[in-house]
Amino acid sequence: MPLVYFLVVAALIYSAHKATRVKGLLNAALWLAGTSCLTSILVYILGSPGLAVIELSVGAGLVTVLFVFAISIIGDEKITSDVFVPHWLAISISVVSFGMLAYLLIAQHMPSVQSVTTSPIFSDLFWEGRKIDIYLQGALFISGILGILLLIAPAVSKRIKEGKNK
Amino acid sequence: MNTLVIIAIVSLIAIGFYCLIITRNILKIIVALQVLVKGAMIAMILAGKLTDQMELAQSMAITIIVADTIVAVIGLAMSIQLREKTGTCDIHSISKLKR
Amino acid sequence: MAGILIPFLIFTPWLTAILVWFIGDKHEEGLHQFASAGAILSAILSLLLLSQIGDSTISFAKIGPLFGNLSFSTDALGIILACIANCIGSLTVIFSAEYMKHEKSLARYYSMVLLFIGAMSGLVLTANIFMIFFFWEITALCSYQLISFYNDDPNAVRGGLKALFITQFGGIGLMVAGLLIFGYTHSFEIGRFIQAAQGGEIPANVLGIIGFTLIIAATAKSAQFPFFTWLPDAMEAPTPVSALIHAATMVNAGVYLLCRFFPALEAVPGWKMTILILGLITILISSLMAIFATDLKRVLAYSTVSQLGYMFAAIGAGSVLACQFHLLSHAIFKALLFLCAGAIIHSCGTRDMYKMGGFFKKIPFISITFIIGSLALAGIPVLNGFWSKELILESIHSGTPIIIYILMLFSVILTALYTIRCVWLVFFGEPRSDLHVHDAPFLMALPLGILSLGTITSWLVFEPFSRSLSNSLPLYGIPKETLSELVSKIFGDPYTFLALGMVAIGILIWFLRNKLPLHNSITRKIKSISLNSFGFEAINNGVVNGINAASEAIRNIQTGSLNWNIFGMLIGLICILIALMIGGL
Numbered sequence: 047m048p049l050v051y052f053l054v055v056a057a058l059i060y061s062a063h064k065a066t067r068v069k070g071l072l073n074a075a076l077w078l079a080g081t082s083c084l085t086s087i088l089v090y091i092l093g094s095p096g097l098a099v100i101e102l103s104v105g106a107g108l109v110t111v112l113f114v115f116a117i118s119i120i121g122d123e124k125i126t127s128d129v130f131v132p133h134w135l136a137i138s139i140s141v142v143s144f145g146m147l148a149y150l151l152i153a154q155h156m157p158s159v160q161s162v163t164t165s166p167i168f169s170d171l172f173w174e175g176r177k178i179d180i181y182l183q184g185a186l187f188i189s190g191i192l193g194i195l196l197l198i199a200p201a202v203s204k205r206i207k208e209g210k211n212k
Numbered sequence: 213m214n215t216l217v218i219i220a221i222v223s224l225i226a227i228g229f230y231c232l233i234i235t236r237n238i239l240k241i242i243v244a245l246q247v248l249v250k251g252a253m254i255a256m257i258l259a260g261k262l263t264d265q266m267e268l269a270q271s272m273a274i275t276i277i278v279a280d281t282i283v284a285v286i287g288l289a290m291s292i293q294l295r296e297k298t299g300t301c302d303i304h305s306i307s308k309l310k311r
Numbered sequence: 312m313a314g315i316l317i318p319f320l321i322f323t324p325w326l327t328a329i330l331v332w333f334i335g336d337k338h339e340e341g342l343h344q345f346a347s348a349g350a351i352l353s354a355i356l357s358l359l360l361l362s363q364i365g366d367s368t369i370s371f372a373k374i375g376p377l378f379g380n381l382s383f384s385t386d387a388l389g390i391i392l393a394c395i396a397n398c399i400g401s402l403t404v405i406f407s408a409e410y411m412k413h414e415k416s417l418a419r420y421y422s423m424v425l426l427f428i429g430a431m432s433g434l435v436l437t438a439n440i441f442m443i444f445f446f447w448e449i450t451a452l453c454s455y456q457l458i459s460f461y462n463d464d465p466n467a468v469r470g471g472l473k474a475l476f477i478t479q480f481g482g483i484g485l486m487v488a489g490l491l492i493f494g495y496t497h498s499f500e501i502g503r504f505i506q507a508a509q510g511g512e513i514p515a516n517v518l519g520i521i522g523f524t525l526i527i528a529a530t531a532k533s534a535q536f537p538f539f540t541w542l543p544d545a546m547e548a549p550t551p552v553s554a555l556i557h558a559a560t561m562v563n564a565g566v567y568l569l570c571r572f573f574p575a576l577e578a579v580p581g582w583k584m585t586i587l588i589l590g591l592i593t594i595l596i597s598s599l600m601a602i603f604a605t606d607l608k609r610v611l612a613y614s615t616v617s618q619l620g621y622m623f624a625a626i627g628a629g630s631v632l633a634c635q636f637h638l639l640s641h642a643i644f645k646a647l648l649f650l651c652a653g654a655i656i657h658s659c660g661t662r663d664m665y666k667m668g669g670f671f672k673k674i675p676f677i678s679i680t681f682i683i684g685s686l687a688l689a690g691i692p693v694l695n696g697f698w699s700k701e702l703i704l705e706s707i708h709s710g711t712p713i714i715i716y717i718l719m720l721f722s723v724i725l726t727a728l729y730t731i732r733c734v735w736l737v738f739f740g741e742p743r744s745d746l747h748v749h750d751a752p753f754l755m756a757l758p759l760g761i762l763s764l765g766t767i768t769s770w771l772v773f774e775p776f777s778r779s780l781s782n783s784l785p786l787y788g789i790p791k792e793t794l795s796e797l798v799s800k801i802f803g804d805p806y807t808f809l810a811l812g813m814v815a816i817g818i819l820i821w822f823l824r825n826k827l828p829l830h831n832s833i834t835r836k837i838k839s840i841s842l843n844s845f846g847f848e849a850i851n852n853g854v855v856n857g858i859n860a861a862s863e864a865i866r867n868i869q870t871g872s873l874n875w876n877i878f879g880m881l882i883g884l885i886c887i888l889i890a891l892m893i894g895g896l
Contacts, residue, residue, distance in 0.1 A: 051213050055220040062224055062247050066231035066240070074243050085250045088220065089273075092257050097270050097277075101253070104277055109246065109284050116288040117239065120295045125236045127304035130874045136233040143881050144226035146888040151218050180271075183278045190282045194289040201292050232877045241873065309871030 050091060058084040071122050075113040082106040119201055217258050224251030238291045238301050242284055249280035313363035313385045316356055317436055318371070320393065323353045324400075324429035328422040336418050343408040346421040350401035353428060357397035360390050366783045368438050368502060379499040384438035386783035388635065391776070392435040392567055395642045396560045400428040402758035403551040406650055409754040410551055410657055420460060424555065427453035431560050435567055440489040440499045443568075447485060447532075450561050451478050457552040458545045467547035473855045474541040481531025481538070484524040485568070491521050501571065505786060508575035515579075522576040525568060526585060533565030533619045536593040540844050540851045542616055543600075546608040550653030553608060558615050558645040563638055566622045570631050574786045577629065587627025587711060591718055593620035598725035600841040602732065606662045607652050610733050614688060615645055617726065621703055624719065630706035632777055632789050637699035639776070643769055644687040644696055647762035651681040654755050655737065659746040664733065669742040674750045678738050680763045687766050689730040690723065690814055695770040701801045704810055720813050727817025735821065773797055 061084055065077035082105030090098035228248030235241060253276045260269020291301070298306055327349025334342055363385055370382035383389075404424060411417060427450055434446035459471030493499055495517060496507045507513055513521075529535075534542035545557050556562075569586065576582050594617045601613035618641045625634035654677050655670070656662055671678045687696030704723075708716045751759065774794045781791040792800075801807050820827065843849070868875075 048213055048216070051216050055216050058220055059223045059227070062227045062250075065243055065247060066227055066235075071237070071239055074240065078243055078246055081247060081250060085254060088217070088254060089257050092217065092254075092261055094257050094260070094266060094270050094273070097257065097273050100274060100277060104281055105246075105250070109281060112285060112288055113239075113242075116292055119292055120239065120301065123301055125302050127236060127302050129234070129236075130304075130870065130872050131233050131878050133234065136230055136878070139878065139881050139885070140226045140230040140233070143885045143888065144222045144229075146885070146892065148218060148222040150888065150891060151222070152215050179275065183275060186282060187278055190285055194285050197289040198292050201296050229877060229881060233874050233881070236874070303873055307871045309869070 051088075054084060054088050054091070058088060071117045071120075072114065075110060075117060078113065079106045079110040082110070116198075119198070119205060214258070214262070217254065221251050221255045221258065224248070224254070236302055236304055238294065238303055239288075241303075242287045242291070245287070246280065246284060249276060249283075252276060253280075313360065313365075313367075314369045314371075316360050316363065317369065317383045317385075320353060320356045320360060320397070320436070321429050321433045323356060324349060324397075324425040324432075327353075328425035328429070331421045331425065332418050334418065336416060339413070339417060342417050342421060343412075346425060347401070347404050347408055349425060350397075350404040350428065353432070354397045354401035357390075357394045357432065360385075361394060364390050364779045364783050366785065368500075370438075378441045379439050381442065382438045382500065383436045384502070385436075387776075387779040388567070388570060388784060389435040389437075391635065391639065391779075392563065393432045395563075395639065396428060396431040396435070399559045399642060399646045399762075400424070400431075400555055402761060403555040403646070403650070406554075406653070406755055406758045407549070407551040409752055410653055411549060414549075416460075420457070420549070423453045423456045423460075424552065427457070427556060427561070431564070434564060438501050440492055440501060440504070442499075444482070444485055444489055447482060447564065450556075450564065451475060451482065454478070454545075454556050454561055457556060458548040460549055460552070461547070464547065469855070470541075470544040470547040472859070473851065474545050476855055476858055477538050477541045477851065478532050481528040481565070484527035484531070488521045488524040488528065491517060491524075505572075505575045508578075509786070518576065519579050519582075522572075522579040522582045523585070525572055525576070526582070526589070529565035529568045529623075530589060531565070532568075533562045533623070534616050535565070535589050535620060535623060536596060537847055537850075539593060539597060539616050540847050543609050543612045543844075546606070546612050550608070550649060550656060553612075554646045554649035554653065557612065558649050559642040562615065562619060563642065566619065566626070566634065566638060569623075569626050570634060573626065573631055574788070583627045583629060585627075586623050587707075587715065590620040590623030590625075590627055591715060591722075593617065593623070594722045595718065595725070596841075596845055598722055598729060599837060600844060601729040602725065603838045603841050605665055607656065607664050607667075607733070607737065608649075608662055610664070610729060611645070611648055611652060614648075614726070614729065615641075617722070618645065618688075621700065624715075625703045625706060628703075628707045628710040630703070630710070631787055632780060632792075633699070633702040633706045635780065636773065636776065637703055640687065640695040640699040640766075640769060643762055643765045644684045644694075647680060647684040647759065647766055648688065650755070650759055650762065651677050651684065654751045654759070655681075655748065657755075658751075659748045661746065664736045666744045666746065667737045667742075668740045669738070670748055671738040673748050676750055676756055677759065680759045681738070682734060683763045683766055685730045685734050689727045689817070690810070692811070693767070695766055695768075698770040698773070698797065698801065701804075701807050701810065702797070704806065705801070705804060708806055720810060723810055723813040724817040724820070727814040728820055731818050731821045 058081065061077050061080040065074050065081055068074055068077060082101060086098045086102040086105070089101060224247055228244045228251065231244035231247070232241065235244065253273050256269050256273045256276060257266075260266045260273075294306070295301055300306065327346065331342060331346055331349075334345065336342075364387045365385050368382050368384045370380035372381050373379070404421070407420070407424070411420060414420070430446045430449035430453065434443060434450065437443055437446065455471045455475040458474055459468045461467045489499070492504050495513045496503055498504075508518060531538045542557055542562070546553055548557070597613045597616040597620065601610050601617065604610045604613060618637070622634045622637055622641070625631075625637060655667070655674070658674070659667065661667070683694065687694040690697045690700045700723075704716070704719060707719055750756075771794065773792070777789065777792050780787075781789045840846075868879075
């Protein structure tokens, strides 16, 4: 059992690292899809199958498709400006700060949480208890997608025209 | 087991932040934000498992996924517009603040 | 009823300010009328509030779990000051309709003035220390904006920055006092603090620190020693602004602060004596500087500083009633003097008194109102300045060592001297250069007339004044006096005639100035020291330059780059984690 955890966590960290450090934006988007799949597996073995499905479909589906779409419009280019924060400083500060955070969490020096005895049914809690919240999020989601389509429509039609003219 | 998951969470957040400090390409920023939020989501699920309130944690994590997806979607659209208007993806050359 | 009036009183000027901003600079006539209407409406509301004086505290919502309630108190101390602020505010807005005709960016001017009036009402009416700090900062912002109103003029900008830095230094004192009060009484309510201090729940050294930080806050805001150099440089502001902010309202905020916390802090050893000594030094220094100044508005600024010193001395002697009565009189006659000076400067174009002269025949209305105001300033009988000044002198005589009383009498001579000098140089004698002056148009003359009427008659409200103060502030130890008691006390006291004699000596010194042996090296030395503001100008200029240089240096860390900002975020995270590791383990 711990072996499965260990493999999934190791693969997750590796794919996240590759997603941010690999050259080429399309490769980064594909590694991001891999990261989504691995987090979905991790969430599943932690005990939440519903969320795993949602994460898989949204993260590895919707976001990846949008990324590929955007990258095809934008294209890759070399960045020529200079770096503000040198690499060694960035690595050291990330390692120091999050190392401290990990230490505090693992050694359980963080303030402790108490567990609640009654646990309601998930669908009840989700659709009744947080009704307004969920409906708002759904509306936000849909309006966001529609708005985005409106925003990138001129760019897309321009590309299509350019494609036709060629 | 919990320790491993904690290490995963903290590493994901650290990788996300490291990429935000290093990168100058606007699409890479969105990739970094995605990685960051995945770490936060796993943290929420772990907290649900530890306090035995999985349902509450799941509903919150769904909210997190929705928020992060909307950020990704709008961020991508804005970066496309930015590219169209200014012709570059580099955030340092776009900034007009007098330095 | 009061619960409805107080929010309206604060929000009417604020709403008018926002609407004025939206109207913009294009419709100038509409701007003048709309701003005047808003100011007059809030003045009427404040006068209505006078009927609601009681000792209740009204609280509205909670402003978050830590900061207590948004509470207002309806006692006389606050309501009288709110009336002064709103009424004089409306008169200066009417005056500005004529004075600021055809100026640029009028929307900015009116919205800042109205924002200021609303914030001042809020400052004196609230009973929550955190809200006092909030309104305090808003008044500091408006004062800075209005001093630097002519923002093409580098002197004005520098004057505004100097006022901002020095009064913000005082704001630090207020914040420290507020945090200490919260730490020891777990609430931000002033009533609770006074109860705790009088009941002995706060340790004596903490109470001492609270007292002295409040003195720092009050002296910085009211331009006392050693923070007095910002007020003369603030005279770069348009004159209605000087009349409102730097004579009648904002500089009273320091005095108000001390009066409000008086019952809690009067037992602190050395507190009252410190205030008394600071007030006395301020009176002497600023009167000396006023005798040698050449700019008309600077003389009035120095005289404001010295009259505030009188109020501080009254608090130091223990009499809140005398202080508040002098505040009322001073607000009226000082606003009158500043508005007259504004009318003179507007018509002749210069502020230098040595270029004026012989204006009495040319502009009789302004001359008469100015002379009424200056007679009140000098303390001539029947006008309101006389009664309040005599009340202060009487309380000092009965409550403090005799040497202080003698120094106060000397300052009465100096006050009379600079007043008569100012009046003579501007209005009498031969014209020193041919300047064209014309009398005030109606919209300027109306506030002058109302204020001079107030100067002559405002002492008649002494009885309801002291009765309402005494009834609504039971812990403050304010005596109830009737008007006849006041008149008989003052005219029956032989020291009154001593003070009047000092005024006469001061006037005589001016008229005999060529015959007295005054042109020797001592007076020349005093003149040169006072023209340099006794060395404090150099210190304050150094502070201002230092702050400017430091902010230019810190500007370099604002790069606008995302990478740098996230880096800064992580440094902050490290600091928090270090604090957790040290504290939590």
